[in-house]
Amino acid sequence: MKKYEEIALDLQKKINKKEFTMKLPTEDQLIHTYQVSRNTIRNAINSLVKIGIVYPIQGSGMFIRPPKKENAICLNGTRGITVDSPSKEISTQVLELKIINADEKLSQSFHCDIGTPIYYIERLRFRDNQPFAIEYTYYNKDIIPYIGREIAEKSIYRYIKEDLKLTFGFSDKYLKVIKLNERDSSLLQLENGDPGLEIEDHVYLNNGQIFNISHIRYNYKLGYFYVSSI
Amino acid sequence: MKKYEEIALDLQKKINKKEFTMKLPTEDQLIHTYQVSRNTIRNAINSLVKIGIVYPIQGSGMFIRPPKKENAICLNGTRGITVDSPSKEISTQVLELKIINADEKLSQSFHCDIGTPIYYIERLRFRDNQPFAIEYTYYNKDIIPYIGREIAEKSIYRYIKEDLKLTFGFSDKYLKVIKLNERDSSLLQLENGDPGLEIEDHVYLNNGQIFNISHIRYNYKLGYFYVSSI
DNA sequence: TAGTGGTCTAGACCACTTT
DNA sequence: AAGTGGTCTAGACCACTAG
Numbered sequence: 001m002k003k004y005e006e007i008a009l010d011l012q013k014k015i016n017k018k019e020f021t022m023k024l025p026t027e028d029q030l031i032h033t034y035q036v037s038r039n040t041i042r043n044a045i046n047s048l049v050k051i052g053i054v055y056p057i058q059g060s061g062m063f064i065r066p067p068k069k070e071n072a073i074c075l076n077g078t079r080g081i082t083v084d085s086p087s088k089e090i091s092t093q094v095l096e097l098k099i100i101n102a103d104e105k106l107s108q109s110f111h112c113d114i115g116t117p118i119y120y121i122e123r124l125r126f127r128d129n130q131p132f133a134i135e136y137t138y139y140n141k142d143i144i145p146y147i148g149r150e151i152a153e154k155s156i157y158r159y160i161k162e163d164l165k166l167t168f169g170f171s172d173k174y175l176k177v178i179k180l181n182e183r184d185s186s187l188l189q190l191e192n193g194d195p196g197l198e199i200e201d202h203v204y205l206n207n208g209q210i211f212n213i214s215h216i217r218y219n220y221k222l223g224y225f226y227v228s229s230i
Numbered sequence: 231m232k233k234y235e236e237i238a239l240d241l242q243k244k245i246n247k248k249e250f251t252m253k254l255p256t257e258d259q260l261i262h263t264y265q266v267s268r269n270t271i272r273n274a275i276n277s278l279v280k281i282g283i284v285y286p287i288q289g290s291g292m293f294i295r296p297p298k299k300e301n302a303i304c305l306n307g308t309r310g311i312t313v314d315s316p317s318k319e320i321s322t323q324v325l326e327l328k329i330i331n332a333d334e335k336l337s338q339s340f341h342c343d344i345g346t347p348i349y350y351i352e353r354l355r356f357r358d359n360q361p362f363a364i365e366y367t368y369y370n371k372d373i374i375p376y377i378g379r380e381i382a383e384k385s386i387y388r389y390i391k392e393d394l395k396l397t398f399g400f401s402d403k404y405l406k407v408i409k410l411n412e413r414d415s416s417l418l419q420l421e422n423g424d425p426g427l428e429i430e431d432h433v434y435l436n437n438g439q440i441f442n443i444s445h446i447r448y449n450y451k452l453g454y455f456y457v458s459s460i
Numbered sequence: 461t462a463g464t465g466g467t468c469t470a471g472a473c474c475a476c477t478t479t
Numbered sequence: 480a481a482g483t484g485g486t487c488t489a490g491a492c493c494a495c496t497a498g
Contacts, residue, residue, distance in 0.1 A: 040467080058485060061482095256464060
């Protein structure tokens, strides 16, 4: 692991253990503690600023931000639901898993040729046994060569990162409120016509390839979301 | 203005004018063009990465991301609606503007004493003459000493930045889907019980002071939102 | 192998806050 | 005046991509 990553992780641990009150140590102190250059310290701190856990005040210090509200799903970052709800039990029911060929619309979205094989997956996701969200997901099979039910029932993202050793780059998320159709509302155990939040997510690898497009419709009674901005 | 800010602005202009295709020039080329150090170039590029308009591929270059969908309101950043809809006409009707004293709940949210004077403002906002969102907003009067109707009818954010010369730092946004009450739905020209997206926004200055808390309820037919993640 | 971005070091001076 | 983060320079070596 890189020096600045290790330092960032270590600082994060110490923040969680409340070893610092209010502020981080000064840059000079951290330089001395970790025996690295100032640039490396600033790089480490910067990654904490990015994820919204500290903020800088010039001339005064790096201040620790109050912890976020529980159970709010963080929309910054390209992680799945699982990591956002550590205290909740997430389970998944796979409704559909098949390989289709990209039509014109999909081929445009994926920047691929028409006919490219694409995994199409529908999953119903539960949080503490309550139906939480329904996912309609596409994966480019040229990039993710295999997804089986045994994987889709767990975490597809974990599989892609840890088993396929691919690295996520960035994502674009588009949000809107919709009225659920009959099927979705019944799956989410809601009334027909009840609202839902639909998030359309375009996820890219760190080489700029788009590998995943998903439409997720959240149960409006359970979905609570968080965005940290700078 | 700082060197890296000027370079970032210049690059952004050139991207918009399509002077670059696919990639930015290499760091070495930019060092030569702008006659600054590599660190300054990287700092400039970094600010473009942050706002999601380029992405890096190590060993290959800095690639330009495709433009975002039109009319999507960007939730990254602490800007108002106005800047997100340059081609749309935004107008505002002030429904309420008064000074109240912080009760216990408000004093906790604002980290201020009970009784601190707080501006309370209700505004109905229109986009191209369609009722677009209703805002319930609080401003700490100790930080924003004056807000009049003439300001609230325009852009309060512009006033704070340009007239008061305050600098925004960061914000926390919490999102959920609600069913609108009778008053809100009628103001937004929707049916009673129709859904809305509620965004609770906590906005901080660059010195870490929280000066604004708002609850904005968007017309579900018009609200379309965007989050760029890394 | 050459090109390009990523990490790291060492040091100078500036801007802002605190005492 | 002292402390602390922000900007900027100069240079070295590493990691990854592409021809």
